[in-house]
Ligand SMILES: Nc1ncnc2c1ncn2[C@@H]1O[C@H](COP(=O)(O)OP(=O)(O)OP(=O)(O)O)[C@@H](O)[C@H]1O
């Protein structure tokens with residue numbers, strides 16, 4: 001048995017090394033582009049055979065996109081959706097990050113308030129939208145509140161757990177050099193927690209997108225969510241896909257923006273973990 | 279009056295007595311090594327002196343003043359350097375100075391001085407992950423020295439390094455000590471390190487100091503090769519080995 005594996009092992013290593021050199025010479029973006037092109041091509045090819053009420057295909061969506069652009073309907077909807085989105089999300093970050101930092105740092109706050117954050121994160125908050133409509137009406141405010149509620153919890157909880165993951169010895173460096181509580185918070189805990197905060201911000205984007213679309217379904221039928229629901233109700237499937245794909249592209253771009261922000265505010269992090277997957 | 283006085287400190291973690299009455303004095307400029315089997319309380323003693331842990335009873339005095347909590351009269355060098363990954367070498371060295379309230383341009387000037395002292399001028403702008411283990415430890419030493427403490431405390435500062443790097447740093451620490459005349463207490467598991475660097479070696483066992491062995495090697499200790507082959511060196515090395523061994527045997531009995 002032992003000799004068997006000993007003899008086989010080098011051959012296996014060699015083969016794996018060979019594979020790695022083949023895949024690592026092709027740039028990642030080329031592979032991604034090919035993959036997207038193939039998927040779009042397949043969708044176009046097979047999508048044309050589907051009943052237009054039940055499905056659609058890329059060229060029909062592009063046609064619908066340009067006609068909606070011409071009437072200005074898409075731009076109006078985008079503005080209607082993005083305003084409460086931006087406000088809700090930014091307030092969630094401004095409140096969620098400090099609250100998470102404090103929860104992680106102070107045992108009293110953690111025992112007193114941590115339970116609500118955990119519960120809020122686990123609750124299907126989207127179910128509260130009908131109630132929120134009663135409180136905040138049907139306009140801008142209710143959408144911003146829904147976005148805030150959905151993105152606050154992942155941002156806060158990630159920051160909180162990030163603080164818990166800061167090595168004790170790192171904090172002791174501050175203590176040993178007589179750093180004040182504020183100096184430890186700002187000079188050690190905050191920078192050490194940045195990767196977790198960024199992960200929270202990324203998760204928050206996904207939740208916020210869901211929040212804004214559902215809020216628009218259930219409230220004034222306005223914005224991008226409004227287009228989705230009116231197009232679906234009148235069986236204009238290609239038209240329905242325009243905002244869906246637009247939201248997807250924007251969400252991916254926002255997520256990339258957070259990644260870029262992380263490289264910018266925490267350049268050491270990508271240097272330490274900086275590695276390409278094989 | 280000794281420069282550092284450790285007076286009968288005890289420390290209990292629940293029912294476990296990590297320190298059971300530890301007393302020793304260190305004169306100004308002296309180097310003391312704490313050596314002993316794992317779990318005998320070396321780190322605990324050092325952390326109490328640093329103020330990272332409070333003693334159950336007893337007290338510590340630096341230059342006659344009783345200490346409680348942290349203080350810039352003591353500088354700590356950690357076992358794994360514990361540099362802040364987002365700071366470059368220079369600003370890691372300056373960390374303690376910043377916490378002490380020093381402002382620019384004095385801050386950079388002082389940090390530069392200690393950067394040169396540990397021979398890292400070329401690595402000034404690098405972040406910790408771009409430094410070797412030995413370089414990190416030198417940054418850790420410079421950071422602690424920069425606040426100009428009365429006492430330098432080091433917990434197995436070279437324990438994680440390969441023997442060649444470790445010996446290089448022994449030479450460096452000897453020369454830094456010759457220049458700064460700091461009072462130093464360091465923890466080690468390495469007999470050679472203890473004899474080479476220390477003026478006195480305190481052998482600890484089960485929360486107590488069982489023996490204090492003076493090392494009569496002249497300072498400055500520049501020629502490490504000559505010291506290693508000297509009669510005093512091998513005599514004291516054997517003595518410490520026996521002290522550790524005896525303690526172990528009496529524990530087993
Ligand atoms: N925070 C703590 N809580 C409970 N027990 C502790 C704590 N810190 C240390 N101890 C115990 O106190 C004793 C002394 O620990 P200490 O770390 O001082 O040993 P040490 O001499 O430094 O050992 P080593 O050579 O392995 O570093 C050990 O038995 C350890 O288990």
Ligand SMILES: [Mg+2]
Pocket residue numbers: 320321322433
């Ligand atoms: Mg220890």
